[in-house]
């Protein structure tokens with residue numbers, strides 16, 4: 047059984063079909079790329095999968111369970127977590143506090159410990175979890191820096207660290223490489239590989255073709271909300287429809 051199955055998904059906004067009759071499946075343990083020109087429907091798919099929007103038609107199954115119609119919280123609690131295209135950090139909080147807040151948001155509410163006044167134990171658990179994540183993501187030395195003082199690349203890394211606080215089993219990353227210089231891109235690629243090695247399956251929306259081709263096991267290509275092609279990076283690179291509709295549309299991507 048695939049980890050995530052999207053079946054004949056359609057999402058309309060008024061007269062516009064952002065996603066049309068789309069089917070694809072993500073296997074446990076893979077890094078799957080989801081690419082396509084601007085407006086192809088990639089972010090809409092993330093919004094529907096994670097419960098921000100309801101599908102107009104179609105089914106989404108996660109670990110064999112139909113999840114369309116569940117709330118964003120119910121979906122996140124099942125381990126299906128996403129990051130956003132734009133940065134959503136608390137800029138005036140420290141690096142550590144950003145991850146700590148993420149840990150608290152997702153800690154199971156322990157009524158008994160609250161009543162018995164053992165909340166300090168819960169707090170310590172959250173703190174050690176936040177530290178573990180910062181160490182894992184190479185941010186421990188920056189724990190006391192304000193998020194706003196981090197260079198752009200590390201702000202994106204912190205965004206992924208906050209997502210890890212939600213204990214994802216399937217992590218959806220929306221353009222995590224945007225605005226990065228080549229060194230930041232290499233660093234983030236290494237971190238994404240480490241996240242996968244931790245047991246997290248990844249669905250990656252990204253325009254940076256070096257990152258997509260270098261990281262993904264398979265790539266799903268969209269055009270105007272429809273499935274255009276699917277295959278390995280080598281197959282996608284050589285696919286005539288992709289070259290015409292997608293890679294041809296942005297010269298820098300065609301060259302890489």
Ligand SMILES: Nc1ncnc2c1ncn2[C@@H]1O[C@H](COP(=O)(O)OP(=O)(O)O)[C@@H](O)[C@H]1O
Pocket residue numbers: 059062063064082083084085086087088089090091
């Ligand atoms: N909330 C919304 N209301 C109306 N139209 C939307 C909404 N969200 C997305 N769209 C439209 O759906 C299409 C796909 O957008 P999006 O999913 O953001 O594409 P991508 O992430 O691939 O660039 C675009 O034409 C966009 O304008």
Ligand SMILES: [Mg+2]
Pocket residue numbers: 088089090131
């Ligand atoms: Mg988008």
